[in-house]
Structure formats: structure tokens, C-alpha cells
Amino acid sequence: MDFKTTVFFFLSAILIFAGLRVITARNPVHAVLHLILAFFTSAGLWLLLQAEFLAMVLVMVYIGAVMVLFLFVVMMLDINLDQLRQGFWKYLPLGAVIGILIAIEMGMVLGSRYFQVLDSEVPGVAANASNTRELGALLSTDYVYPFELAAVVLLVAIVAAVALTFRGPKKTRYTDPAAQIRVKAADRVRVVKMPVEKQD
């Protein structure tokens, strides 16, 4: 087993462990932290595949931004775990069946020797090829259409989020110092002349 394989198995083991902990951890904050660990290790795996750009972006986008906000929200949640566990036994059979199905499928996929047969034409990486440059070129040539579509999907998400949460600007009261200075006595006090009223 060479160095690379060792690293691969090491990272994979951590990844699987972290993945399992995400769904088994009792504390949601721990689950999120394990998810972060999972992202980080998968970034490591991508590095092994020489996809350094993707690995960095995974770290930057998911760990650096998405998961921070996620953690932010989860920390503020007050989850009653017992309540969450109530339906567990009721849904277990269905969940188990689906889980077993997926496991069988995985087995069949891994068992089939297909992945070496048809498409072994993975483009060889030139020695000094820059991942970033290649990806950038691909995104702005062949994949420009899905790239733009993804941008529109993000736009939709923004519009939707704003439409659902924005309820108009807040009506705050504040003092305007300039107006306070400009004020004249006449604006403040108005002397009104009126006849004396009799008391009766």
C-alpha cells in the first residue's frame, strides 16, 4: 500500500465516521460539527484526486460560509430530542426497507465491474495544467448555459427569500439635528389672541 492509498483510507475512515456521527449525534450542534468534518475530509479526498480547485472551493463555500450560517441557526434552536424520537419505532420499518434497498444497490454497483469497462477515457491531467484555469475555461465555454442557469436559480432563491421575509422598511422615529437647528421660535409657539371667557 503506497502513501496515497494509506491517506485515502485514512480520510475515508474519518469521512465515514463523521457521516455516521452526523445522523447519530444526539446534540444537533455536534451533528453540524461532524458535517463540517465530513466536508473537510472530502475536500482532502478531492485533493488526492488532484482536484485542488474544487477542494478549496468546497472548504471555502461550505465550511467557510454555508456551515457557519447553519451552525448559527442550529445553535439558536431549542430542540426537544424526545419529541423528535417519538415516531421512531413507527417509521423504522419503512426506513429500514429503504435503507436496505439502497445498501443492496450500492453492493450491486460496487460489485459490478462496469466502471472500468466503458468510459476509461478520463482526460489525462497534464503535468503543469492548472485546475482552476481548466475549470474556468470549461465553465465559460461548454458549460456556460448550466452555469448561467445556476446563477438564475440563485436569483430565484434571493427573490423568494426576500418576498417571504421582507415586510417593508421599519418605521423608525429619529431626530433630525438639522431640522432642530433650523427651527424658529414661530414654529414652536403660536400666540393666539382670544377674548376672555367668562366662568360660569
Added chain:
Amino acid sequence: MFNDFVAPSLYPAAPEIFLLFMACVILLVDLGVKSPRRTLTFVLTQLTLLGCAAITLLTSNTEVVYTFSGMFVDDMMADLLKLLVYGAVMLALFYSREYIQDRQAIPKGEYFVLALLATLGMLVMISANHFLTLYLGLEMMSLSLYAMVALNRESAISTEAAMKYFILGALASGLLLYGMSMIYGATGSLEITEVGERLYTYSVDKSVLVFGIVFLVAGLAFKLGVVPFHMWVPDVYHGAPTSVTLFIAAAPKLAAFAIVMRLLVSGLITQAADWQGMLIVLSVLSMGIGNLVAIAQTNIKRMLAYSAISHMGFMLLGIVTGVVGGDARFALNAYSSAMFYVVTYVLTTLAGFGLIMMLTRAGFESDELDDFKGLNKRSPWFAAMMMFVMLSMAGIPFFVGFFAKFSVLQAVVAAGYYWLAVAAVLFSLVGAFYYLRVVKLMYFDEPKIQEPIEGPLFIKVLVSANGLAVAALGLFPQFLMSLCAYALMRSLT
């Protein structure tokens, strides 16, 4: 490195580009619109759709054109479906206008923009020739729809419906993606036509492929809303504001039909034997459960939701019977019958929900069956329109729904699935019961509410025209039928 890259032709995608551009413009213009009616936004939205229709018509030709490195396909089927989508969206927005006006909580400007972006998603789906673009179009449409369902922010039931829709929709997207990645693994291509070619020329590992197809079909079934993936349909139809229900019930069905055709027929036709079996199960279950459960409903939106489930099941019959035992003689006939079915269903649904919305007022939803009691006394004209809709949905001759069912059944019989045809007819008979119940309520019961039906004349005329179209197409279905057949003939090669 990429010097040999040729800039893609934008010409086939002109409607999408125009729509996106206008959606952004409208988003900005709406900032400056102060009137609560948002007339400018509304007019611009409708003009945009009209403009799209014009562009689609102008750029339409009978050839199949690919662009964006084969990710985008423009064929006759796409053009026809897109035109129908524009029509459905325009009608839905016209009908919605008064409804959303009466409801303070709904943000008006965003409503139209989201509707446009959802339309863009549908167009992308219709023209998708690549798993990526198909998925992105689907997400674009779905995200907009989730938000639209939740737009009535003061209604807890809408929020709940949106939540359910969102979570189940995300799950369905996951299934679809999983299936796509399996198929990618099996064939080594993400381009749908390329997948079809590779499956034809190479021998591919069956187990991976079949499992991919299972997930793909499950994901599609979710999006179509057929049993057993139908859970979200009644809740969303019921919970969403009626205008949004109308929106969801109409145009997205056309887009869903398109992706079923792209994925299963263009991409995986060689594996037809595998997915047809699954679709038969889905279809029979949908017709059965949809029709039976609809009987028990007291809310007309829920009832129409179950009816939608059964209709989608019926439509699948047309797709199932395209290829029988490697024999594709009847393919064109079967697929065009399915297309005709979807188109007429959308037309009928539009009229149905349009009528429901005519009856609503501020603070009154009119979505219970009882609200339709004695509609004949209040307005004989609209009662007649509603009757047309119900009879058409039930498949009574000579409304358009009858011909839709008839042509699908013809395809089923031609394919030799006699038992399937019998089952379909039986379930349709069951379905007729609850459609006719609405007719009975309208004509033979005493009205609970006496108020006459109000609304702008234009909308009244439009709804009436829509209702009459349901009847008229029943008398002259030939034109639309042959249009569908022609479009498909030009697209499927």
C-alpha cells in the same frame, strides 16, 4: 486551449433569454411601482409572455436544433409546449389578478416575478437535452413554486403546505439526481441524446442502469404527483392560495410531461421494457387511489388535487404504450395521445380553477364543495361553464376530456394491454361520480350564498372563453390532436 471553441448560437434560446432579461427588468421596475395594484408590473409581465410567444413562433422551425454544446434542444415539441406554457401562465395570471388583489399579505410585485421565473424554469426543462440543465430548470421552477405557495404569509396552512412541498420536492430532486448519476455512471454521458446513443451501441451494465432508472422514475413520479409519490399534491393544492394552486396545476404539468419525454423516451428508450413496468404500476395505482379518495373530499381544491393525480396516472398510460416488445410502430400515436391528454387537462384545469376564483371574495375562499350549491340560481352561465369543466374531466362525450381519454385508450388497446384499458375505464367511471356530484350540487341544491358573481368583465369573458374552449375542442379535437402528432413526429427521430 479552447481556441477551437465556437460560440453557441443563441438563436434557439431567444425566448428564454428574453424572458430572463424581462424578469430582471420587471424586478427593477417593480421597485418604483407604488400602486398596490401593480398594474404596470402586471402589464409588463403579460407583455413579456406575449413577447416570448412571438419569439418562439418566429424562431420556430421544423428542424431539431441543438445549441450550447448539445445541452439545449429546440424542436417542434419544445416549441408547441412552450407556446402552451405561455398561454397557461398568462391565463393563470389573468385569473389571479383579482384574487391576489383581495389578499393583503401577498406581495404583489414578487408574485409576478416569481411566476415569470417559474416559467423560465419550465422553458429550460422543456428544452433540456442534458441532465444538468434539466435538473437546473426543474429546481428553478420548483423553487419559485415553493415560494409562491408560501406567499400568503399570514396563512398558517399555506406555510405548512409550502414546507411540505419544499421538503418532499427536495427529496424528489435528490432521487432524480441520484438516478441521473447512476445513469451517468453506466453510460459515461450526461447528454440525454448521447445517453440514448450509447445505450444503443454499447452493451451496458444492466444492474446499475436499472437502479438508476428506478430512482429516475421515482423522482419523476414525485414531480408528476402520481401514487405512491402523491402525498404532497392534496396538501399543496389545498394549502396554497387558489391562484397559486391554479398556477401549479396548469403549466408545470406541461413541463413535467416534457421531461418525462426527454428522459425516458429520448434518453432511455432502449430500456423501455424496464421503465414501462414501473410506469404501469404507478399509473394503475394513481387512477385507483386518485379517483377513490377524491370521492371522500369535501373541499373542491382537494378533490381536484386527487383528480389531478388520477389524470396524471391516465396520461402515463400513453407513455407506457409507446414501445411494445421492441416494436415502436405505435410510438408516435401513443406519445401524441399522452401529449394531447396533458394539453387538454391543463386547459380544463385552468377553466376549473378560474371559475373557483371567480367565486372568491376578500376573506372568502369558496373552496368547499358546499359553496357550489345552487350555483345555477346565482349564475346560470357560470354554472354551465363549471358543468363543462366537470363533464370534460369526467370524460363524458363530447367534451374534450372524452377525446383525450379515448385517444389514450386507443393507444393502450393498440399496444395490446387490454386489462389496462379495462382498468382505466373502470376507474374513470368511479371518477365520473364525484365530477357529476359537483354538477348535481350546482343544479339541484339550494344555494347557501345568494350574492351574484362579481368580477371585471374581461376576466368573465376570459373564463367563459376558456370554458367554451373545453366544449368546442370536444367538438373539433382533430386540429389539436394532429398538431401534437405533427410536433412529436418532427421531434422524435
Added chain:
Amino acid sequence: MDTLMQFGTGVFGTAWPAVWTLIKIVLIVAPLMLGVAYLTYAERKVIGYMQVRIGPNRVGPLGLLQPIADGVKLLLKEIVVPSGANRFLFVIAPMLSLAPALAAWAVVPFTDTLVLADIDASLLYILAIGSMGVYGVVLAGWASNSKYAFLGAMRAAAQIVSYEIAMGFALVVVLMVSGSLNLVDIVQSQQKGTFADMGLNFLSWNWLPLLPLFVVYFISGVAETNRAPFDVAEGESEIVAGFHVDYSGMAFAVFFLAEYAEMILIATLTSLLFLGGWSSPVAFLPDGIVWLLAKICFMLLFFLWFRATFPRYRYDHIMRLGWKVFIPLTVVWLFVVGIWMMSPLNIWK
């Protein structure tokens, strides 16, 4: 150098490359830690002079041993773990805060050859690693099980995430003009241009053509490190000491180290990206690491100067500055530079 290599191979055999890397890491980290220690000293001295005080002057000549004394004090103090705290996270949080600040140094070049790992996408690496620093703060706040700490953590998280975007955009423009994600290339690309041909190298550095981004980047850097005037995460007058209110002894010291190491990192990056790194300001003087160190010290002075000068921002003002000023500014400048580069006036060919 060759004899050293031969000697190393002789002693350690095949493990020598790994050992050599370790030695290099130590050679970077040890001076860094020393730098951190004396940065605290410098901070107290500089702020002292600015406020017409003398600053520390008791321990050693000129108070030069003050940081050592502080370090020893913190080492000997007890680490108190609050009773309701999440023990594991409480302990690990300071390390999570320090680790990214140190890990980023792996790709920082000191001269064109003196760099631990000359990887292709080093700028991206720094961005990625830098974005992880926030976890230490957030987890510290949460694990302490204290409302002040939690408030501090929330403020820090929101602030860091917001300013990261502006920072990222500023870096995008830098990589656009230099056409590389490699820090060595970025520095070298700043050494040519009209002014460099005239011998006035310092006018060819990125700071001049990208002046707004230079300012945005550095201010965002100050915000990223939660330094004054953006130190609402600590905000001792409002939330006591923010996220590390419950930390004591060495655990607190590690947070302290992380903050100052981060400061030095930001100063270094600013020097590399905008101030020409190790290149000398005028052509007749040789390039060298001295210049880089001088520039780092110059940028660090700003950190201290800001702290002595500006009052703390209000929280909503921080957010407004980040989202409504910096991000639009950088996006606009991105377009401006893009158009500039496409126009015949392009100066970065």
C-alpha cells in the same frame, strides 16, 4: 545547503524529507510566535506613546521582557472550565482558532524561493483556510454556555462572514490583474510596468491602480481579525469580553496568539498582494526579505494606530459598512478593472 541535505539524509535516511519539512515549519512558526509576543509589546508601547504614556518599562531593559513575563504568567494560571460548558468543545475551540492562523503560513512566500509549499492555488488556499478561523470563535462562544460569550460568538460569526465576501472580491480583482492564483506570481507581476521601467517600482505595485480595493481589503482584514474598531465580538463595555469571557490561563492565551497571528497574516498578505512583497521600492536597491518584513511592520502599525484612534463601531454600522458599502464597491471595481483590462489602456499586459 547541500552539505546540510547530505548530512540529513545520512542521519534520518528516507525520512529526511519529512524531517526537513518539519524543520522548515518550526523555522516559520518559531519566529512567528516571537513576532506575536513582541507585537503585544509593540502594541502597548505604541498606544502608550500615542496617549502620551510610556507603556511597559519595568521588566527588563525598556520593558523588553514584558511579553515573556506575560506568557509565563498565563502558562501558570489555571484553566477554569465553567460547570455548564461543553468540555470537549470548550477546550478545542482555542486550537481551532489558532490552527488556521498558522496553517495559512504554509503557502506564504518570503522571497521567490523561500516558501514552504509553492502550490498553484495558494491564494485560494489562504482564502479557504482563512474562512475556517471563525469556528474557533463561534464554538468558544457556544461551548462556554454563557450568554455574553454566545452573543459575542454570534456577532463574530456574522461579522466575519460578511467581510469575507468583500475580501474575496478584492482578491478576485488582484488575481485578475496578475493572472495567477500563486502568491509568488502575484508578487512578481507587480514588478513590471511603466513606473517600474523608470526605476520607481513602488508606483507599479497593486496598491496604486487598485487603491480602493487595497483600502477595502485591509479594512476587511481588520474586521476579520475582530480588531478595534470592529471588536464588537469582545465589546468589553457591552458583553464583558465576548466569546472568550469564560477563558483563562493558557486557553485564553491561545486565543490571544491566534488574534495576533491573524493580524500578522493579514499584514503579510496585504504586503504581498498590494505592496509588492519582497521587492524593493526603487530599482537601485536589491530585493529581499527585509523589504517584506518592513512592509509587514508598516501594515501592523496601522492595526495599532486604528486601535488607538477610533471608537468602536456600533454593530449595525459594521453590517452596513460590510454589506452596503464594501460589497457594492468591490463589485463595481471588479467591473471597472475588467473593462480597463479589455480596453487599450490595459497596464497589466
